[in-house]
Amino acid sequence: MNTAETHNSSWGVWTWPNLVTVIRLAGIPLFCYLLAFTDHYWTAAAVLAVGGGTDWVDGQLARRLNQESRLGRLLDPMVDRLYILTALLTLTFLDLIPWVFTIAVLLREAALAVCVPILRWHGYGPLPVHFLGKTATFVVFMSFPVLVIAGLDNGAEVWAAPLGWALALWGLGLYWLAAFVYVRQTFMLVKAVRLKRTNGQATPTVV
Template identity: 70%
Template sequence: MSKSAAAPPPGWGVWTWPNLVTAIRLLGIPLFCYLLLATQYYWQAAIILAVGGGTDWVDGQLARRLNQVSKLGRLLDPFVDRLYILSSLLLLTFIGLLPWLFTAAVLLREAVMVSLVIVLRWHGYAPPQVHFLGKCATTVVFMSFPALVLGTVAAAEAWARPLGWALAWWGLGLYWLAAFVYLRQGAGLIRAGRPQPTVAA
């Protein structure tokens, strides 16, 4: 394909439909925190958490279908995704729905991944490609959060709490398994000794 036919690089594109969806998702985080800490609307809190975090693919699909990919979207979308996980993790730990051991294991995994990215950057490499296992692990871990919130509601406690714990521990195992996959990819790149800056983030 000639350079003239190539798609132009995306601009910041602040006012786009995908960024609007991402902004609405972002507003769901303080609303979820308020409902869980200051009210007893646990059903509503669980729904907001599930919808806000579970629709992380919507803004990306809109950006591609409407040709509205932007630099702001590329920065904001993963930031909101991570913020949902981190805020939910810390809040559920604070109110006693998650043990500190689980939270420490998730945070340690995140520290390992940040360290991997730093080491790869130091050697001239981009972050490793997102692996399907990593996506599945993140999804399973996140799905456990609204289930555990629903477990505080008497009408749903019998099924929601066991489901939440099953998803949480299963997801944590997948989370670390995915980390080992990324570490292996990174080690392979470094041993090869040939920087590949085009590797997708």
């Protein structure tokens, strides 16, 4: 095994990409505080936009600096999920988005959550992030800061509300389409494992 493979398979806690991810994580409570307890709505929207919009930075750093790690592969999507769910529930609680939209997103997350133990049971780790999933997450996420401005700044509502909801509904459609891709991949992997077991072949090891 070469050095790069050894490094990529290690936890690699102290890396620049992980530092960026942790800084992004720190933006979540800051956003909640600014939105719920202050009148700095534009600042809250900016924190949310930067925190979610810089998702690609840690991944690019990991590849360019050859600092990919197991911790990074787990932490990065976890932070993305936390941003989505925190923003979603906060905006719903403040009546900036309706519950029907929130439920549609949460049902999608629940559908994907079911896939994880199924994959684990059949010897697979989490599925790699699909480009469609990344795009859907980005579009949905970018709708949130716009909807914050639309709901709390009366002067910006005329342009922010149509833009925010265009992004939100487009992103939601992509979000569910990506979920279909992930569920289909799960089904195909499980089918392949069962076929191998039927033929007496070795099954994959969880990574």
